[in-house]
Amino acid sequence: MIKGVDHTSFVVSDLDRSTRFYEQFGFAREWELEDDGEVIRTNVDYPDAKLRLAQLIAPDGARLELIEYVQPKGSQHAAERNSVGAGHICLLVDDIDSTVHRLRSSDVDSFLSEVVEFRDGPDAGLRAVYLKDPDGIIVELSQPA
Numbered sequence: 001m002i003k004g005v006d007h008t009s010f011v012v013s014d015l016d017r018s019t020r021f022y023e024q025f026g027f028a029r030e031w032e033l034e035d036d037g038e039v040i041r042t043n044v045d046y047p048d049a050k051l052r053l054a055q056l057i058a059p060d061g062a063r064l065e066l067i068e069y070v071q072p073k074g075s076q077h078a079a080e081r082n083s084v085g086a087g088h089i090c091l092l093v094d095d096i097d098s099t100v101h102r103l104r105s106s107d108v109d110s111f112l113s114e115v116v117e118f119r120d121g122p123d124a125g126l127r128a129v130y131l132k133d134p135d136g137i138i139v140e141l142s143q144p145a
Helices: 015-023 038-044 096-105
Strands: 008-012 028-035 050-057 063-071 088-092 127-132 138-143
Touching: 008 015, 015 028, 015 050, 015 063, 096 127, 096 138
Parallel strands: 008 063, 088 138
Antiparallel strands: 028 050, 050 063, 127 138
16 A cells, blocks of 8 residues: 655656746755766666756745656657656646736736636636647646645
8 A cells, every 4th residue: 555645757858948837836856966976777667767856845845856868768758648647747826817917917928718716616716728738748737725
């Protein structure tokens, strides 16, 4: 039986760019490293692997690990949000309108829609919007009711 969830992870094409993007939401860099040692190569099952990794920590303590495969390079396209295996990260915000305004003022223009409000069901009153990070990974901003 598991004890909990340690972190969520995404593969990115440019670690520095992605780290800056997530820092806009309040994530802080906990650590960053490069690794091409035997243990990491065995763990990821690529004998020639060279990775750059950063672990970011959210204000509530949740951890997000970003991984750039220096080698071998993989596909440079994120899975479509309706594809099997595609995921997203949902970030809780206190004021979704001001967060969206601040992001748009910082040249983030990858919103998929305007903010919506759920009217019924378990999320009634919740306000949310999807956007894409620099690699096309879906980020959901969510303001609970």
